[in-house]
Amino acid sequence: MDTDRKLAALRGQHAAHPDPDAVRDAAFRSGNPFFDPHDLVQVRYEMLRRVRDEGHSVTKTAAAFGVSRQGFYASASAFAQEGVAGLVPQRPGPRRAHKLSDPVVDALAARKAREPGLRSADLARIAGEQLGISVHRRSVERALARRKKGLRQGA
Numbered sequence: 001m002d003t004d005r006k007l008a009a010l011r012g013q014h015a016a017h018p019d020p021d022a023v024r025d026a027a028f029r030s031g032n033p034f035f036d037p038h039d040l041v042q043v044r045y046e047m048l049r050r051v052r053d054e055g056h057s058v059t060k061t062a063a064a065f066g067v068s069r070q071g072f073y074a075s076a077s078a079f080a081q082e083g084v085a086g087l088v089p090q091r092p093g094p095r096r097a098h099k100l101s102d103p104v105v106d107a108l109a110a111r112k113a114r115e116p117g118l119r120s121a122d123l124a125r126i127a128g129e130q131l132g133i134s135v136h137r138r139s140v141e142r143a144l145a146r147r148k149k150g151l152r153q154g155a
Contacts, residue, residue: 010038010040014088014090015041016039017043018040019066021037023043023064024065024066025050027046028043040089041084041088043065043066044065045079045084047062047064047067047072051072051076058072058073075087099139100135100140104127105144107130107131108126108143108144111123111126120138120144121137124137127140
């Protein structure tokens with residue numbers, strides 16, 4: 001695979017190493033195209049393998065792979081629980097609109113139905129005043145649009 005295409009694919013999956021230059025392990029610096037310091041999953045797997053199968057020190061191995069000891073143990077735990085899939089980084093940010101839960105959107109949609117002239121900024125202000133949550137008007141717009149399309153939070 002072309003190097004640029006591979007790096008783009010890794011970035012698309014959030015699996016590109018944020019600091020490939022921090023990986024100082026000899027195999028990844030050897031020029032062997034198999035060992036790619038940009039591939040975070042491969043780097044993590046090889047780091048774990050070195051400690052488990054070759055008996056290398058956690059502290060020295062973590063340093064050679066550009067992670068803290070805590071990072072090593074987090075990777076080891078994820079691998080133990082989920083296998084290689086556990087080494088794939090989680091996507092950043094919230095997984096769903098945690099403030100605009102179904103009951104909150106229900107309340108805002110009902111208010112909008114009673115008062116059709118309300119704008120999303122008005123609904124965001126109402127959410128703050130009456131429901132105690134701070135939410136941006138665009139988040140309200142998106143939540144109401146999803147509701148209109150019939151999509152729910154759990155979907």
